[in-house]
Amino acid sequence: MCGLIINSDDFGETVEITRGILDGIEAAVVTSTTILANMPGTELAIAEAARRGRSASFGVHLNLCEGRPLTSPRSLVGRDGRFHRKRGMALRAMTWRVDLDEVTSELEAQIARVRDGGVEISHLDSHKHLHQLPGVSRVVASLARRLGIERIRCTLEEGSWAPGLTLGAALSRALRRRLAAQARRHFGRAGLRHPERVFDVRELMHAQERSARLRVLRRPFALSEMVCHVGTELADREKPGSCVRHEELRFLKSEEFRSLLDESGAELKSFWDC
Numbered sequence: 001m002c003g004l005i006i007n008s009d010d011f012g013e014t015v016e017i018t019r020g021i022l023d024g025i026e027a028a029v030v031t032s033t034t035i036l037a038n039m040p041g042t043e044l045a046i047a048e049a050a051r052r053g054r055s056a057s058f059g060v061h062l063n064l065c066e067g068r069p070l071t072s073p074r075s076l077v078g079r080d081g082r083f084h085r086k087r088g089m090a091l092r093a094m095t096w097r098v099d100l101d102e103v104t105s106e107l108e109a110q111i112a113r114v115r116d117g118g119v120e121i122s123h124l125d126s127h128k129h130l131h132q133l134p135g136v137s138r139v140v141a142s143l144a145r146r147l148g149i150e151r152i153r154c155t156l157e158e159g160s161w162a163p164g165l166t167l168g169a170a171l172s173r174a175l176r177r178r179l180a181a182q183a184r185r186h187f188g189r190a191g192l193r194h195p196e197r198v199f200d201v202r203e204l205m206h207a208q209e210r211s212a213r214l215r216v217l218r219r220p221f222a223l224s225e226m227v228c229h230v231g232t233e234l235a236d237r238e239k240p241g242s243c244v245r246h247e248e249l250r251f252l253k254s255e256e257f258r259s260l261l262d263e264s265g266a267e268l269k270s271f272w273d274c
Contacts, residue, residue, distance in 0.1 A: 001220070001221070001265055001267055002217075002218065002219045002220055002221065002222050002223070002224065002264075002265060002266050002267070003195075003222070003223040003224070003266070003267050003268075003269040003273060004217065004223075004224050004225075004226060004261075004266040004267065004268055004269060005031055005032050005057075005195060005223070005224070005225045005226065005268075005269050005270060005271060005273075005274070006024075006029060006030050006031045006032065006201075006226050006228060006252065006268065007030075007031070007032040007033060007034065007057075007125075007153075007225055007226070007227055007228070007271070008021045008024060008030045008032070008033045008227075008228050008229060008230045009033070009034055009061055009125070009127070009227060009228075009229055010034075010036060010061060010127075010229060010231075011033040011034060011035045011036065011041075011045040011049070011058070011061065012035045012036040012037070012039050012040075012041040012042040012043075012044065012045030012046070012061075013036050013039045013040075013041055013239075014039070014040050014041045014231075014235060014238060014239055015040065015041045015044055016041075016231055016232045016234045016235035016238055017041060017230075017231040017232075017235045017239070017245065018041040018044050018045050018048070019231075019232055019235075020230045020231030020232040020235055020245055020246065020249055021033050021230055021231070022048060023230075023232070023249060024228075024230050024249055024252060024253070025052070025055070025056050027252075027253050028268070029252040029253055029257070030056065030228070030230065030252065031056055031057065031268050031269060031270045032056055032057040032058075032059070032122070032123075032225075032270045032271050033049075033056060033057075033058060033059070034058070034059040034060055034061035034123070034124075034125050035049060035058060035059070035060055035061055035114050035119070036061045036063050036066075036067075036127065037060065037061075037063065037070065037109075037110035037111075037113040037114055038063055038067045038068060038069065038070055038110065038113075039063075039066070039067055042113075046113075046114060046117035046118075046119060047117070049114075049117075049119045050117055050118035050119050053120065054120065054270075054272055056270055057122035057123065057270035057271035057272050058114075058119050058120070058121065058122055059121055059122050059123040059124055059125060059151075059271060060110060060111050060114050060121055060124050060125075061125060061126060061127055062107050062110060062111075062124060062125070062126040062127065062130070062131050062140065063083070063110065063126065063127040064076060064083055064089050064103070064106070064107075064126070064127070064130045064136070065083050065084065065085055065086045065088075065089045065127055065128055065130055066082075066083055066085075066127060067082060067083060068081055068082050068083070069083060069106050069109075070106060070109040070110060070113065071102070071105050071106045071109050073099065073102035073103070073105065073106050074099070074102070075092070075097065075098045075099040075102055076089070076098060076099075076102055076103070076106065086128045086130070089130060089133075090130065090133060093130070093133040093134055093135055093136055094133065094134055096134075096135065098135065098136075100135050100136075100138075100139055103135070103136055103139050104139050104142075104143065107139065107140065107143055108143055108147075111124075111143065111147060111149075115147075121149055122151060122270070122271040122272055123149065123150075123151035123152055123153065123271040123274070124140060124144055124149055124151070124152045124153070125152065125153035126140075126153075129153075129155055129176055129179075129180075131152075131153075131183070132154070132155065132176070132179040132180050132182075132183040133179065134179075134182070137179075137182070137183035137186045137187070138186045140152070140186075141183075141186040141187050141189065141190035141192060142190065144190060144192055145190040145191065145192075149192075150191070150192060150193060151192060151193050151194065151271050151274050152187055152192045152193075152194050153194060153195075153198065153225065154180050154183060154184050154187055154194040154195075154198070155176050155177065155179075155180040155198045156177070156180055156181075156184070156194075156196065156197055156198055157173060157176070157177050157180075157197070157198055157199060193274050194225075194274065195222075195223045195224055195225040195274060196219070196222045196223055196224065197219060197222060197223075197224040197225070198224070198225045198226075198227060199216065199224065199225075199226055199227070200226070200227050200228070201226050201227065201228040201248055201251070201252070202243065202248070203216055204216050204217065204226070204251075204260075205247075205248070205251050210260070213260055214260065214263060214264050217260060217261070217264035217266050218264050218265065218266070223269065223273070223274060224266075228248050228252065229241070229243045229245055229248060230245050230246075230248045230249035230252065231245030231246060231249065232245070232246055232249075233246040
């Protein structure tokens with residue numbers, strides 16, 4: 001027997017993304033999600049999470065690379081007052097050009113907005129995995145411990161290559177693994193728990209053979225997190241991205257996926273089980 005958390009990122013990014021995630025929760029194929037605290041769908045996401053309690057696990061999707069911050073962090077934003085984009089923020093963090101006190105204040109404000117909305121916070125992760133950046137991971141670990149949050153995502157993927165990955169995506173994944181290994185030390189010292197393995201639903205979707213799909217799912221006696229990004233068809237039209245959200249949702253709701261779960265022996269869990 002193995003445990004599988006199905007976590008959809010970006011709860012609150014837009015109203016349509018939020019509606020798609022709610023569809024997945026209602027269908028019992030999304031067991032966990034994380035809330036963006038500074039985006040157009042935030043209010044809907046917080047209200048739904050507060051109403052649903054522990055029917056799924058609701059965490060905070062810490063954000064340092066999209067939209068406007070909740071505080072006034074000069075080192076984290078451009079001239080337009082919006083966060084630097086993912087690559088720019090990553091480069092700034094890795095060259096120590098971000099003020100970690102500003103990072104602390106901003107992330108604490110994001111957590112507070114979710115908690116003040118009545119949400120019992122299960123765990124932390126981040127938009128584009130930036131909570132694992134040098135310096136930032138130490139801030140996040142300290143915040144979690146101080147605020148009584150016991151669980152976190154650590155992207156301990158098993159390899160740099162997987163079906164469907166481009167070369168660029170594979171290199172990005174390799175860097176993420178390296179940063180995760182470094183961040184894990186800070187998370188461990190703070191007493192934070194995390195699943196033993198993380199993988200993306202697209203790894204499952206792109207595997208051609210059923211046997212290959214089962215190998216992705218089967219990890220005896222382990223708890224894995226499968227990351228997905230689901231949404232409605234309108235969500236994809238309104239805000240196209242690197243993934244097709246309604247296709248991921250359709251796959252998770254399919255008889256094929258349910259059959260794979262049954263055959264693999266994977267038992268659906270949430271972050272409350274971590």
